[in-house]
Amino acid sequence: MVDDRMNVMRIVCLSFASLALLFTVMLIGTYVDASHQGLSCPAWPLCPNGFNFPPKKYLFEEIHRIVAVITAGVVFATAGYAAKKSGIMRKTAITAGIIVAVQIVLGMFVVNTKLNALLVATHLSTGVFLFALALITFVSSYRLINTKP
Numbered sequence: 001m002v003d004d005r006m007n008v009m010r011i012v013c014l015s016f017a018s019l020a021l022l023f024t025v026m027l028i029g030t031y032v033d034a035s036h037q038g039l040s041c042p043a044w045p046l047c048p049n050g051f052n053f054p055p056k057k058y059l060f061e062e063i064h065r066i067v068a069v070i071t072a073g074v075v076f077a078t079a080g081y082a083a084k085k086s087g088i089m090r091k092t093a094i095t096a097g098i099i100v101a102v103q104i105v106l107g108m109f110v111v112n113t114k115l116n117a118l119l120v121a122t123h124l125s126t127g128v129f130l131f132a133l134a135l136i137t138f139v140s141s142y143r144l145i146n147t148k149p
């Protein structure tokens with residue numbers, strides 16, 4: 001029973017962290033788009049600076065990628081813990097795990113096609129969909145805290 005509560009608490013914390021990270025990565029992505037820096041880093045998966053500190057030219061584009069990878073890790077961890085539970089929370093967390101992987105591949109195509117309009121639009125909508133999934137996971141796991149065992 002204590003293990004079960006701990007598991008729910010982990011899902012609450014991880015899904016909240018996913019929400020915060022998704023918000024951040026979407027904010028940076030929109031900034032990159034609005035300031036026309038989408039093509040500032042033409043390489044994939046790393047920018048030309050490799051693992052060194054990026055120059056100002058593509059600083060935000062590189063931060064967008066780094067935060068995206070960290071976000072994916074947290075979304076996967078949420079899915080891992082939620083997979084042991086049942087109900088809507090399990091479904092949304094696992095779906096988010098799959099969609100975040102798709103989103104990273106979409107990001108690669110956005111760069112490789114030099115900002116194909118349809119792909120950029122799909123990348124934006126998928127980000128919104130991911131945020132919705134993380135929000136449902138958070139709300140449904142949070143509600144479990146107060147349910148009597």
Ligand code: HEM
Pocket residue numbers: 022025026027028029030031032033034036037038039064065068069071072100103104105106107108110111115120121123124126127130
């Ligand atoms: C969790 C993963 C990710 C999320 C949630 C995400 C979300 C977003 C969002 C919301 C935008 C703004 C789109 C717009 O305003 O039209 C954006 C832009 C962009 N993203 Fe991502 N992104 C993710 C991962 C990646 C990755 C791994 C790459 C790989 C390079 C990438 C490349 C880009 C680029 C180049 C833009 C700018 C597009 C433009 O200038 O029109 N994204 N992203």
